[in-house]
Amino acid sequence: MQLQCSEPCEASNQELREDRVCxxxxxxxxxxxxxxxxxxxxxxxLWSGRRSSIEPADRSGVWRxxxxxxxxxERLADIVTIGEGNTPVLxxxxxxxxxxxxxxxxxxxxxxxxxxxxxxxMTVAVTRAAARGAxxxxxxxxxxxxxxxxxxxxRAGMKxxxxxxxxxxxxKVAQAEAYGAELVRVGDNFDDALTExxxxxxxxxxxxNSLNPFRVAxxxxxxxxxxxxxxxxxxxxxxxxxxxxxxxxACGAALDDAMALGLITRRPRLAVIQAEGANPFARMWKSxxxxxxxxxxxxxxxxxxxxxxxxxxxxxxxxxxxxxxxxIDVNDEAIAEARRVIGRDGIGCELxxxxxxxxxxxxxxxxxxxxxxxxxxxxxxHLLKEPGTGDGSGNHAESHAHAGAxx
Ligand code: F0G
Numbered sequence: 001m002q003l004q005c006s007e008p009c010e011a012s013n014q015e016l017r018e019d020r021v022c023x024x025x026x027x028x029x030x031x032x033x034x035x036x037x038x039x040x041x042x043x044x045x046l047w048s049g050r051r052s053s054i055e056p057a058d059r060s061g062v063w064r065x066x067x068x069x070x071x072x073x074e075r076l077a078d079i080v081t082i083g084e085g086n087t088p089v090l091x092x093x094x095x096x097x098x099x100x101x102x103x104x105x106x107x108x109x110x111x112x113x114x115x116x117x118x119x120x121x122m123t124v125a126v127t128r129a130a131a132r133g134a135x136x137x138x139x140x141x142x143x144x145x146x147x148x149x150x151x152x153x154x155r156a157g158m159k160x161x162x163x164x165x166x167x168x169x170x171x172k173v174a175q176a177e178a179y180g181a182e183l184v185r186v187g188d189n190f191d192d193a194l195t196e197x198x199x200x201x202x203x204x205x206x207x208x209n210s211l212n213p214f215r216v217a218x219x220x221x222x223x224x225x226x227x228x229x230x231x232x233x234x235x236x237x238x239x240x241x242x243x244x245x246x247x248x249x250a251c252g253a254a255l256d257d258a259m260a261l262g263l264i265t266r267r268p269r270l271a272v273i274q275a276e277g278a279n280p281f282a283r284m285w286k287s288x289x290x291x292x293x294x295x296x297x298x299x300x301x302x303x304x305x306x307x308x309x310x311x312x313x314x315x316x317x318x319x320x321x322x323x324x325x326x327x328i329d330v331n332d333e334a335i336a337e338a339r340r341v342i343g344r345d346g347i348g349c350e351l352x353x354x355x356x357x358x359x360x361x362x363x364x365x366x367x368x369x370x371x372x373x374x375x376x377x378x379x380x381x382h383l384l385k386e387p388g389t390g391d392g393s394g395n396h397a398e399s400h401a402h403a404g405a406x407x
Pocket of ligand 1: 116118140141142143144145146190210241242243244245246247248304305350352353380381
């Protein structure tokens with residue numbers, strides 16, 4: 001298992017600390033892929049065989065694919081799992097009609113143990129933190145990472161410290177509290193909270209933000225699980241919401257693995273959707289700029305993706321280039337409308353997730369996507385994370401308590 005800078009830079013090993021960005025150039029770090037020597041057929045048989053096992057690591061929808069994960073621990077008993085992954089793929093009806101495509105399915109990552117896709121990466125990163133003997137873990141978060149980290153840290157007997165900007169969905173704060181995390185309310189948005197957390201973290205604190213390469217490694221597995229659920233038939237487009245862009249980077253890396261191992265023979269196009277008021281990456285993509293210009297005061301009702309300076313933009317751009325994908329933005333009205341349509345399919349999701357469907361509609365209307373193409377929407381968070389409308393009507397429960405204070 002070896003770390004490298006995600007950019008072609010001359011960083012020395014000392015400059016590659018897994019809980020930080022590259023000290024030489026500021027890009028995120030990544031794990032050098034170590035792919036198994038088994039054939040695609042052997043891997044498929046191994047993974048599907050584990051479904052009938054009673055071993056918790058085999059039953060986890062992440063660790064079932066452990067040939068694709070970094071070798072962190074020899075003993076399965078050392079894995080920190082609470083039954084993550086194994087999320088369904090559901091046929092969309094109202095959603096397909098709304099988007100104007102014949103074949104749309106939803107992979108609902110919000111049906112993970114703490115209600116978001118974050119669990120698929122957190123199980124790996126907390127297992128890594130435990131293997132390194134970490135006693136304290138920390139993250140900045142728009143809420144879901146905080147809830148997930150708090151749960152897995154509790155499970156591993158670690159202290160969790162979460163840095164949350166002032167406006168975060170109340171249910172996510174309540175989750176982190178219920179799992180026993182220390183909450184630090186700081187700054188107006190995620191970017192401020194991240195800066196504060198990184199500046200304050202002493203060397204004994206293990207940082208679990210999405211720049212942590214073990215989280216990205218874990219998140220890769222839901223793409224493999226999706227492909228397995230589709231009988232290894234590759235869809236045409238996978239659409240997902242984008243904030244810090246770690247998830248898009250993980251999807252790209254998963255497709256690289258799947259291609260390299262012969263599990264698939266072509267890549268689906270990845271389409272990442274940002275909120276209009278927090279759209280630095282969509283802007284960069286549209287303009288063809290080489291570098292990302294942050295948005296200094298991100299605003300959107302979709303608090304999960306209210307991020308102005310995404311850390312993983314370089315790997316995200318690479319994933320789009322490798323798949324012929326795209327990045328667009330959608331406005332808050334479109335996000336709220338898409339969420340209502342997802343509700344009509346009896347599925348539901350949090351606002352940030354609904355951006356994916358809103359984006360598919362825009363891509364269909366613009367002709368980027370044809371009616372006959374097979375589309376998968378990744379819904380990233382559960383409806384109960386944020387049941388209100390997020391329009392300030394009072395129906396949306398945001399917590400502003402203890403602003404700027406440790407609580
Ligand atoms: N969807 C949900 C529900 C999220 O919580 C997030 C990010 C995203 C999408 C975007 O994923 O950042 O990898 O592009 N939430 C982070 C958090 C930032 O702190 O919970 P991304």
